[in-house]
Amino acid sequence: AQSVAQPEDQVNVAEGNPLTVKCTYSVSGNPYLFWYVQYPNRGLQFLLKYITGDNLVKGSYGFEAEFNKSQTSFHLKKPSALVSDSALYFCAVRDTVTGTYKYIFGTGTRLKVLA
Amino acid sequence: ETGVTQTPRHLVMGMTNKKSLKCEQHLGHNAMYWYKQSAKKPLELMFVYSLEERVENNSVPSRFSPECPNSSHLFLHLHTLQPEDSALYLCASSQGGAGGEAFFGQGTRLTVV
Numbered sequence: 001a002q003s004v005a006q007p008e009d010q011v012n013v014a015e016g017n018p019l020t021v022k023c024t025y026s027v028s029g030n031p032y033l034f035w036y037v038q039y040p041n042r043g044l045q046f047l048l049k050y051i052t053g054d055n056l057v058k059g060s061y062g063f064e065a066e067f068n069k070s071q072t073s074f075h076l077k078k079p080s081a082l083v084s085d086s087a088l089y090f091c092a093v094r095d096t097v098t099g100t101y102k103y104i105f106g107t108g109t110r111l112k113v114l115a
Numbered sequence: 116e117t118g119v120t121q122t123p124r125h126l127v128m129g130m131t132n133k134k135s136l137k138c139e140q141h142l143g144h145n146a147m148y149w150y151k152q153s154a155k156k157p158l159e160l161m162f163v164y165s166l167e168e169r170v171e172n173n174s175v176p177s178r179f180s181p182e183c184p185n186s187s188h189l190f191l192h193l194h195t196l197q198p199e200d201s202a203l204y205l206c207a208s209s210q211g212g213a214g215g216e217a218f219f220g221q222g223t224r225l226t227v228v
Contacts, residue, residue, distance in 0.1 A: 032213045043117065043205055043219035051214040090158070096213045100171045101146065103207075103217050105158040 002027045004074075004091045006106035013081045014114050021076040021109045023091030032094035033074045034103070035065055037087050044090060050074060061085070081113045118142040121206050121220035128196065129228055136191040136223045138206030146209050147189040148217065149181060153202040164189060165211070196227045 004025045013019045025031055032051055036044040048059025055067045065076045076089060091106040119140045128134050140147065149161040163171035164183040178200075180192040189206055203224050207217040 034216055041203070041222070041224065043119075043221045045117070046216045046218065049214070049216050094213050100163050100165070101209070101211070101213060102148065102160055102163050102171060104160075107157045
């Protein structure tokens with residue numbers, strides 16, 4: 001079955017430091033991977049995706065993610081964290097097996113950037 | 116704004132009430148989704164519609180009834196809900212093909228009293 005795992009419930013980082021939010025995946029076939037961010041009482045906002053090609057994907061708000069096939073990982077990164085980056089982050093994989101193309105989300109990682 | 120609009124933003128209803136959640140997308144997408152987000156729980160997929168046809172019903176109780184009259188509109192009809200149904204209900208849409216990202220609405224915060 002297609003799935004993603006986010007091993008950390010919460011990540012704390014000091015403002016200005018680099019941040020990493022981890023995601024590993026399990027898929028049959030080619031992975032279609034996504035990162036979303038959610039601010040309190042809001043919907044999810046798309047950050048970036050990996051479909052094919054370059055393993056380093058750049059997205060919105062200075063975020064990037066590194067696709068690593070051998071480690072089945074898709075970690076979200078940012079070189080210098082901002083307090084305003086504090087939010088809930090979700091990794092997702094697209095289900096290409098059942099034909100519904102539904103999005104399967106991880107449990108989320110709460111990022112707290114400390115001033 | 117993501118192009119996906121949900122109304123109402125907040126809803127309080129009694130267990131014997133009937134209400135509906137509405138979702139509208141102006142992106143020309145052909146797939147729409149309902150997700151439920153409860154505190155301390157993962158996002159739960161409820162329903163998937165593709166080309167106005169329901170393609171997935173994720174073991175959702177019958178007190179939740181979806182309706183997709185056209186590719187731009189999605190409804191979730193609610194009746195005789197339970198307090199544990201209180202959650203943030205999120206609608207999303209996407210274009211066909213595996214590589215497209217989903218666009219989410221702001222959600223409806225539902226409280227069942």
